[in-house]
């Protein structure tokens with residue numbers, strides 16, 4: 124990734140921090156056992172209590188994270204129980220880096236850092252450090268264990284990183300289990316949680332929101348959270364284990380991922396935090412990223428989920444040459460960059476759960492002329508998107524990966540959607556164990572060698588790795604639109620999509636696949652998107668994904684004027700603002716296109732209808748624009764009348780207010796274009 128340091132980078136020791144702390148009770152000290160945010164509002168304090176390492180965080184003098192202990196149990200030694208603090212080092216860092224794609228073209232990475240050195244005062248005499256970074260929007264910390272005399276390898280049996288959250292808070296969570304994070308995020312009291320996956324989103328009060336997660340998970344186990352004691356709001360990490368019970372296998376040294384806490388004043392600010400990306404390593408590919416192309420795609424996909432097509436060969440096979448040509452034509456006519464084809468390859472006919480089951484990633488079914496179709500797509504300016512469903516058999520995939528990605532590159536296929544539908548990887552290990560984490564990273568690195576972008580389904584929860592490996596475009600790990608095809612509970616409830624931006628969305632792009640226009644469902648009657656059509660459009664702006672799929676079968680877009688919005692909406696942005704948001708209730712997101720001056724707005728509501736006045740003060744002052752509004756039409760209602768969409772136009776500028784009437788589970792999508800264009 125281009126990592127031009129636009130602002131100055133300052134590294135200094137024991138720096139008194141600049142920034143305004145005028146409204147704050149806390150002092151702006153970045154020395155000794157304390158480090159503060161650049162704006163002086165957040166303060167992290169480190170302590171050692173009878174050999175136990177702990178930290179606290181306050182905001183303007185009010186406790187945000189109370190005494191939280193930090194320890195690790197290795198097979199070879201333990202840390203954090205008999206600790207002696209030997210030194211602290213303080214730095215400050217400030218740079219602005221450019222993204223290859225994303226919700227912003229440039230991101231400021233500005234923090235103060237304290238690295239605390241310890242020696243464990245037991246027989247091991249282990250030396251280690253804990254690094255803390257404090258940003259204006261939260262904190263991160265990680266453990267650094269260098270090589271120790273006489274220790275050849277480190278095996279982590281447990282990591283006990285605590286997050287002592289304010290007691291009366293509400294937390295939105297999903298349970299930790301083997302279902303690829305495909306759950307509804309539910310609110311509960313923070314002291315009523317069982318074991319949950321991060322991110323964990325917490326509302327303390329109307330002006331304090333927290334999200335606990337991690338960054339830079341590259342060769343470690345995923346961090347989940349559970350209460351330190353039953354009924355407690357003091358949560359602590361619980362790492363997904365190997366099948367042996369070990370948590371992490373390392374070499375002679377170990378650096379953990381960052382443990383992160385976003386600390387924000389509103390749900391909108393929480394969404395705009397870029398702390399997770401900042402805590403990932405910069406991309407080293409420098410100028411070789413032009414092959415990474417965000418965009419929109421369609422696919423031979425919804426038809427399978429509706430049981431109109433099959434993945435496997437047979438009378439209803441979806442991925443036939445003829446059908447694929449039809450889809451390529453449609454993609455070309457409507458300006459889509461990508462065309463996903465599922466069920467193109469041999470292997471869909473058997474029982475995936477059988478031990479060592481083998482999909483082929485290079486051999487097409489006989490009724491799918493891969494070479495001819497790839498050439499046809501190229502001629503039409505469309506890229507085929509490969510589909511690599513592994514059935515969870517990662518080793519089979521790894522064995523074929525080079526030839527599979529080489530085939531993609533030769534045929535001009537620049538993206539692959541991967542899949543791991545099996546509760547275990549290779550019949551043995553959990554998706555978010557270190558085994559899974561290593562596999563997913565290997566796929567990205569291998570794909571990059573052949574200039575292939577990845578859309579990963581059934582992944583480990585994202586942690587911002589796309590900063591380092593920007594061919595990691597989007598991932599599932601979300602209860603997506605497919606549940607609106609076949610979920611026995613009737614599909615995703617109205618509040619789901621206005622909860623995701625503040626929960627799963629904080630972990631990175633989601634391949635949710637909005638854009639279903641036909642709610643008839645013969646395969647699973649009663650199940651359908653529980654939204655109006657205008658909300659389907661708005662989701663394309665709100666639920667961020669650099670590869671964004673229009674989910675429906677192409678025939679369902681014919682004769683639908685509102686399809687225009689999907690065709691025009693970009694997938695990489697210059698800038699994002701969130702004018703209003705309330706978790707589980709409503710959200711409005713406005714994004715400025717990259718390389719242009721138009722804005723795209725998505726407004727959505729949950730169970731309740733909503734009248735709102737959207738201030739357009741994010742527009743450039745003095746410029747006159749046209750707003751093209753795709754809103755819930757007369758009588759629209761997600762339950763009784765989801766289809767009406769009204770399209771209108773009005774002149775606006777930065778002082779305008781647009782009045783929106785959102786239906787129950789409704790929405791509005793707006794394109795705001797400067798008039799001189």
Ligand code: NOJ
Nearest residue numbers: 465512542544580599605
């Ligand atoms: C589950 C994925 O989420 C879905 O998109 C895909 O169609 C099926 N697996 C088959 O791979």
Ligand code: CA
Nearest residue numbers: 305580581599
């Ligand atoms: Ca899935």
